Amino acid sequence: MSEQQDALEDLEEAGVLAAMSWAAESAYARTMRDYDPDAGHDQGWVGYTAHGFLRDRQDRVFSCGKYAVSSPADALSGLDTVAAGLLPGEFERMPRLLPGAVRRANLNGSPGWRFGDWRWLQAAFPFGESNAIPWPQKSPTKRRVAAQRLPGPTDQPMLPVEEDEAHLFQDVMAATLLAADESADDLTTLVLAHAVQKELGVRELFLGRSRLNKGGGAAWHWKHDLLKPPFGDYGRGAKPIAPKPSGGFDAVPDAAVRLRRHVLEGDGK
Template structure:
């Protein structure tokens, strides 16, 4: 089974995909409500503002950052804080995720979140250009993530020009310096964009690829604005709608052990 299937099934079963989708919808709704070209707002303002709102909404739905609590009971008592600043009815639509299901897992100061062995960062991109995001031109952290080893051991390494050797060495040094717990993580990217005139959004989750010299920006990516198609390649369990009354009615998130592919295992 593929890494993409593993990631999507793990994160969907835990409610993470729905939570990220809600966070992005809320972030862009608030951004476009506040957008005022007469005040000097432009596409750059839209992208920067939405990026900050997306970070805030993820912290809200996952009970992280300034919304962190120590127990479901504390979460219930702090719901007014979580709801403050949201547009009408957004809080009612917010998925209820038990505190501690997802934790903050920043990488070199870049905001990140973690569930199980999956971590994700967020990155903005120009609308319509998700497949050609130039990761080699991004921050060292985003380059490092895009340079992660893939599950296919036969994947050839990208050639490195002499003038880019120091950059490559920095990335490899950072990768080799990870501790055991950090090394077990696979870091994904939530990529988001909006076309302000049309109000059209894009939202993807995937494994970025260091596309030096061009080529696809992803080993794989999934459109989070498209409803789940079914089973991600496997039989899917029926989903019982979750009550929206509060955290005390939410069951524990399922955590499934990932199967590591051994040499010679082509499944």
């Protein structure tokens, strides 16, 4: 079985893929509802706002950050906190996962989440350009993730290092060493990549293993379109879908049952 199948089957069975899809749809539905070009909003505002909403929605559905609880027994109180700010119907359709199944696993200060041996970070990209994301031009953290080694008996680097790329390789290795304390366990870090075409309101959402591409090469070792069900249809493309207006969105299939939770007093992360 390939790494792609391993990752997607693990995350689908746990309800994580459905939760990611819900989080992204909620994030963009709210972003597009609030978008107002007459107020000065532009593509930069859309991207920044949706990125923040996506982080917040993932924390909500995974019971992380300020939505964390100390135990499942505490999860029945504080429902208003979890539902606050969501559009009508979103809270009711939010997939149910047990608190603690997914936890925060930040990398170099970049927000990340972890289930089992899989970690994922968020990344925005220009709509329609997912296959050409220039990872070498991104932050040291995103470059480090794209430079991860592929599983295999030889444990070779993903890409050969040529003389004119030595500085890039050194940069990635330096970032890896600086963050060695965060990767002591053998986590594989994936990327949850999102985009929207603001005039049409259509969006894209992919989960995959980024590749440190050179000269505009392929940006992924593999990626899966989370907007095309079923989640088991690995690696195939799909047309993006449009977020609904403030009335809500199509239901996301429920995952494993999760008790509701309250915000821990004093927990601001």
